[in-house]
Amino acid sequence: MAEIQVYSPPTPNGHKVHVMLEECGLPYRAIPVDIGKGQQFEPEFLRTSPNNKIPAIVDPDGPGGEPISLFESGAILVYLAAKTGRFLPKGEREKYEVLQWLMFQMGGVGPMLGQAHHFRIYAPEKVEYAIARYSNEAKRLYGVIDRRLSESPWLGGAEYSIADIATFPLAAQLAEPGASCWTTIRT
Numbered sequence: 747m748a749e750i751q752v753y754s755p756p757t758p759n760g761h762k763v764h765v766m767l768e769e770c771g772l773p774y775r776a777i778p779v780d781i782g783k784g785q786q787f788e789p790e791f792l793r794t795s796p797n798n799k800i801p802a803i804v805d806p807d808g809p810g811g812e813p814i815s816l817f818e819s820g821a822i823l824v825y826l827a828a829k830t831g832r833f834l835p836k837g838e839r840e841k842y843e844v845l846q847w848l849m850f851q852m853g854g855v856g857p858m859l860g861q862a863h864h865f866r867i868y869a870p871e872k873v874e875y876a877i878a879r880y881s882n883e884a885k886r887l888y889g890v891i892d893r894r895l896s897e898s899p900w901l902g903g904a905e906y907s908i909a910d911i912a913t914f915p916l917a918a919q920l921a922e923p924g925a926s927c928w929t930t931i932r933t
């Protein structure tokens with residue numbers, strides 16, 4: 747099977763794709779993109795990821811045997827699930843249940859926790875309004891996840907799915923430097 751090229755440094759959004767590739771046992775090659783040095787703005791990368799964000803992939807063996815390039819981690823997860831037939835249920839009802847939790851991650855958990863992290867840890871000035879706004883939203887989202895997981899074994903439903911794979915990497919930051927950010931938000 748052809749090696750999938752993965753453009754991503756080890757960030758939470760990149761790890762969604764790394765975890766999926768590992769879980770599916772797909773061969774891949776990680777191509778470093780140094781977002782600290784602005785490599786995401788280089789014309790060659792922009793051809794693959796026009797929004798200048800990682801992750802992005804190029805699969806030489808895409809639909810119809812032709813290469814395909816994809817950006818946005820949610821789209822990449824759906825693509826890899828369709829390619830392998832794994833981590834996205836076949837049943838219509840179950841499939842949409844997973845997709846709604848995947849979109850919840852993409853539209854809510856990812857951006858809001860990202861902003862909370864930014865304003866609490868990295869912002870060059872302390873903007874109390876922004877810290878409160880994004881911390882409160884992050885806390886509310888953690889509550890939504892907690893309630894869901896108190897009634898469902900996995901975020902996306904009865905089985906482990908791309909909804910869990912998408913949500914785990916941010917939660918895993920709890921164990922990394924800056925963890926106090928998440929711990930403080932949750933309590």
Ligand SMILES: N[C@@H](CCC(=O)N[C@@H](CS)C(=O)NCC(=O)O)C(=O)O
Nearest residue numbers: 757759781798799800801818819820
């Ligand atoms: N919605 C995007 C978000 C990707 C994203 O925010 N990537 C960050 C790193 S984790 C990035 O590339 N930042 C570089 C920049 O904004 O210039 C996805 O899920 O793929």
